[in-house]
Amino acid sequence: MDKNVLPPKPKKSAFKKIKIIIITLAVIGIYVWTFLGIDINWARAIERVVNNFGNIVPKLFSPDWSAAGEVGEMILETIFIAFAGTLMASILAVPLGFLAAKNVTNNYIGTLGKWLLSANRSFPELILAILFIVAVGPNAFAGVLAIAIHSTGMLGKLYAEVIESIDMDIVEAMEASGANKVQILFFGVIPQVIPEFLSYAIYRFEIDIRASSVLGIVGAGGIGTMIIFASMNRNWNEMGLILLAIIVVVTIIDMISSRIRRKLV
Amino acid sequence: MNKKVATKNTKTPNLYPKKTKIQVTIIFAVVLAMYLYSMNFTVSQTTGGFANSLSNMGNVIKEFFPPNLSILPIIWEPMATTIQMAVIATTVAALLTIPLSLLSARNITTIKPLYYITRISLNILRTIPDLVLAVIFVGLFGVGVFPGILALIIFSLGILAKLFGETVEAVDMDPLEAMRASGANVIQVIYYGLVPQVLPQFTSFVLYVFEINIRASVVLGLVGAGGIGLTLDRELNFYNYPNAMTIILLIFVVVIVIEYISTKIREALI
Numbered sequence: 001m002d003k004n005v006l007p008p009k010p011k012k013s014a015f016k017k018i019k020i021i022i023i024t025l026a027v028i029g030i031y032v033w034t035f036l037g038i039d040i041n042w043a044r045a046i047e048r049v050v051n052n053f054g055n056i057v058p059k060l061f062s063p064d065w066s067a068a069g070e071v072g073e074m075i076l077e078t079i080f081i082a083f084a085g086t087l088m089a090s091i092l093a094v095p096l097g098f099l100a101a102k103n104v105t106n107n108y109i110g111t112l113g114k115w116l117l118s119a120n121r122s123f124p125e126l127i128l129a130i131l132f133i134v135a136v137g138p139n140a141f142a143g144v145l146a147i148a149i150h151s152t153g154m155l156g157k158l159y160a161e162v163i164e165s166i167d168m169d170i171v172e173a174m175e176a177s178g179a180n181k182v183q184i185l186f187f188g189v190i191p192q193v194i195p196e197f198l199s200y201a202i203y204r205f206e207i208d209i210r211a212s213s214v215l216g217i218v219g220a221g222g223i224g225t226m227i228i229f230a231s232m233n234r235n236w237n238e239m240g241l242i243l244l245a246i247i248v249v250v251t252i253i254d255m256i257s258s259r260i261r262r263k264l265v
Numbered sequence: 266m267n268k269k270v271a272t273k274n275t276k277t278p279n280l281y282p283k284k285t286k287i288q289v290t291i292i293f294a295v296v297l298a299m300y301l302y303s304m305n306f307t308v309s310q311t312t313g314g315f316a317n318s319l320s321n322m323g324n325v326i327k328e329f330f331p332p333n334l335s336i337l338p339i340i341w342e343p344m345a346t347t348i349q350m351a352v353i354a355t356t357v358a359a360l361l362t363i364p365l366s367l368l369s370a371r372n373i374t375t376i377k378p379l380y381y382i383t384r385i386s387l388n389i390l391r392t393i394p395d396l397v398l399a400v401i402f403v404g405l406f407g408v409g410v411f412p413g414i415l416a417l418i419i420f421s422l423g424i425l426a427k428l429f430g431e432t433v434e435a436v437d438m439d440p441l442e443a444m445r446a447s448g449a450n451v452i453q454v455i456y457y458g459l460v461p462q463v464l465p466q467f468t469s470f471v472l473y474v475f476e477i478n479i480r481a482s483v484v485l486g487l488v489g490a491g492g493i494g495l496t497l498d499r500e501l502n503f504y505n506y507p508n509a510m511t512i513i514l515l516i517f518v519v520v521i522v523i524e525y526i527s528t529k530i531r532e533a534l535i
Contacts, residue, residue, distance in 0.1 A: 031356075034349040040411050048407040056405055080303035087300045122520040126396075126484040127513055130501060131329075135322040139310035144303075214396040217488055221307065224396075228488070231400045239401065243393065250392035 056236050063244055064237035071226065071238075071245050078222035079249070081140050081215065082208040085147025090201035092152045097159025104163060114160060120153030125211045129220040140221025147208050147215075158200045159193075166192045199261045206250075206257050213246050332514055333507035340496055340512055344519060347492035350410055350485070351478040354417030359471045361418070362425040369430035372438065387430075391423035395481045399490040413490030417482060421474045428473075432466045465534045472527045479523050483516050 012020075098104050100113030129146035136142050171188045179187070216224020223242060230239040281289075367373045368383040395416050402412030441458040449457070486494020493512060500509040 030352060034352045037345055038349045038353065038410060039346075040414075041409060042411075045406045045409065045411045049405055052405050056401070060401070077306070080306050084300060084303040084307060087296070118524075119517075119521060122480070122517055122524060123513075124480050124484050124516075124520075126487060127497075127516065130497075130509075131325075131513075132322075134328075134501075134506070135325040137310075140307035141310060144307050210392070210394050214394045217396055217400070221310070227397060227400055231404055231488075234404065236404070243397065246394070246397065247389055247392045251388070254392075 055234075059236035060240040060243065062237060063241035064235070065241065067238045067241055071223070071241055074216075074223040074226050075245050075249055077140055078212050078216075078224075079209065079253075081143040081220075081222050082147060082205060082212040084144045085212065086151055086201060086205045086208045088144070088148035089151035089155050089204065090197070092148065093155035093159050094197070096152065096156035097163060100156060100160035101163035103166075103168065110160070114157055117153045117156040117160070121150065121157070122153075123150065125150045125215065126218055129215050129218050133219050138219035143212055143215040143220035143222060146220060147212055150211070151204050151208060155200060155204055159197060162193050162196045162200070163189070195264045199264045202257045202261055202264075206254055209250055209253050213250075328506045329510040331507065332510035334511055336508050336511055337515070340493065340515060343486070343493040343496045344515055346410060347482045347486075347494075348479065348519070348523075350414050350417065350492055351475060351482045354414050354421060354482070355471060355475045355478050357414075358418050358421040358425055358474065359467075361422055362429055365422065365426040366429035366433055369426055370433035372434055372436070387423055387426050390419065391427065393420075395420040396484065396488060399485050400488050403489045408489040408491075410491030413482065413485040413492060416485065416490060417478050420481065421478055424477065425470055425474050428470045429463075429467060432463050432470075436462050469531045469534050472531050476524050476527050479520055483520070 096113065096117060100110055100117055102110035104110075105113070125146050128149055129142055132142035132145045136145070166189060170192070171184055174184050174188045212222050212224075214224045214227070216222045216226065217228050219225070223246065226242055227239065230236070230242060365383065365387070368379060369387060371380060398416035398419055399413055402415050406412045406415070436459065440462075441454050444454050444458050482492050482494075484494050486492040486496065487498050489495065493516060497509060497512045497516075500506075500512065
């Protein structure tokens with residue numbers, strides 16, 4: 001008679017139930033706080049969009065080709081910023097990565113190093129760019145520095161993880177056959193990590209192209225400078241061309257970079 | 266004669282073939298040349314060049330310290346708005362992602378053109394930086410939090426739909442088929458077969474995008490899209506560096522705390 005009855009559902013422990021209740025309450029709390037706190041002026045937003053829609057959206061889709069020369073120049077500057085910044089970071093990150101790898105240094109230094117690297121990553125690029133603009137003036141070099149410092153954090157952490165995953169047997173075998181530290185580094189460790197290091201650096205270049213295209217908004221060079229001027233002058237045709245240029249360049253660089261990375265690893 | 270043979274034999278063979286060596290050298294030279302050119306290009310815009318810039322940095326950093334902590338109660342409110350913007354944007358994006366990611370999953374959307382159109386439009390969407398979206402929406406809707414939230418939604422939609430679409434593509438279809446064969450209806454198949462397989466990943470991706478949105482919303486104010494960036498922009502325009510430093514430190518602390526919590530939850534989920 002009982003044959004058709006389903007097996008009983010697995011019982012949840014009291015601890016798990018309490019945990020679920022606490023999580024639910026916390027999520028509800030966050031939403032209540034959010035919707036009570038946020039203040040959106042709907043009437044004004046709707047009024048503005050009704051007035052502006054016809055002025056802006058069609059213009060975005062009919063780019064102003066007369067600005068093509070300037071846009072091209074600025075896109076090149078953007079690529080230069082990203083390239084210089086990424087290369088600087090990918091070199092700076094190598095020693096930091098080794099310092100933060102637990103199998104190279106000890107456990108404590110490794111954890112501390114990783115912690116510092118992720119803390120570095122938490123500074124948004126634009127905030128770093130603002131700091132560097134104050135220091136070196138509003139130009140592309142401030143952007144390079146911002147990109148370099150921000151990327152070092154992420155690359156260092158990824159490098160450290162790569163170094164931690166290497167095959168230590170090779171290192172041990174070299175040690176046993178009498179290789180010194182420098183030889184172990186050059187013939188045992190580096191050949192194992194180089195492909196992945198390069199792959200991560202190229203991946204970071206993809207991210208940095210996007211990042212450097214907005215640096216100009218705070219004055220740190222690149223196409224962002226044109227974005228902010230176009231929006232101030234309400235020159236939406238030019239904005240359309242800038243958008244198109246960004247989309248095309250980012251897509252091409254993504255494609256090239258993913259092809260290189262597939263070959264590397 | 267004998268000696269010559271001996272030395273020839275003890276010579277270690279090259280680790281890499283000659284062709285690879287030449288290739289690597291050329292690539293290295295190109296990368297180096299491009300680096301030197303870009304560095305030269307960017308440094309040439311600075312007044313006084315590289316050395317002067319670096320020595321200037323020390324002086325400027327002194328101006329930022331000590332941070333003026335007395336403004337903390339005032340800047341807490343825009344900081345809260347920033348977090349709230351990220352919460353709303355992430356929630357809306359997460360809800361919109363579900364249908365979109367199903368459309369961009371090869372195993373669910375069997376109509377090929379529809380699949381390709383969704384994929385391509387999502388790829389294009391992802392190439393536009395969030396701040397550029399914010400600039401356009403500020404032009405459309407005026408200064409305020411609404412354009413910021415909209416920019417965050419569209420930006421995170423691109424990332425989430427791609428990540429979640431890939432998860433849906435990797436789903437094990439066998440349990441679903443078995444359920445269908447034993448007579449479950451569509452809703453039952455989705456609820457008992459599909460949801461348990463993708464829910465942990467989905468939650469993890471949403472939290473990950475929330476982290477990205479927090480970092481993005483912090484700077485949205487710089488273009489007038491609401492949040493703490495607006496306050497920071499104002500303080501910087503007044504050259505009020507100690508106040509700006511307090512804001513930067515607060516941003517730093519909030520981002521780190523939220524990232525820490527979110528990473529811990531994500532680790533527990535998967």
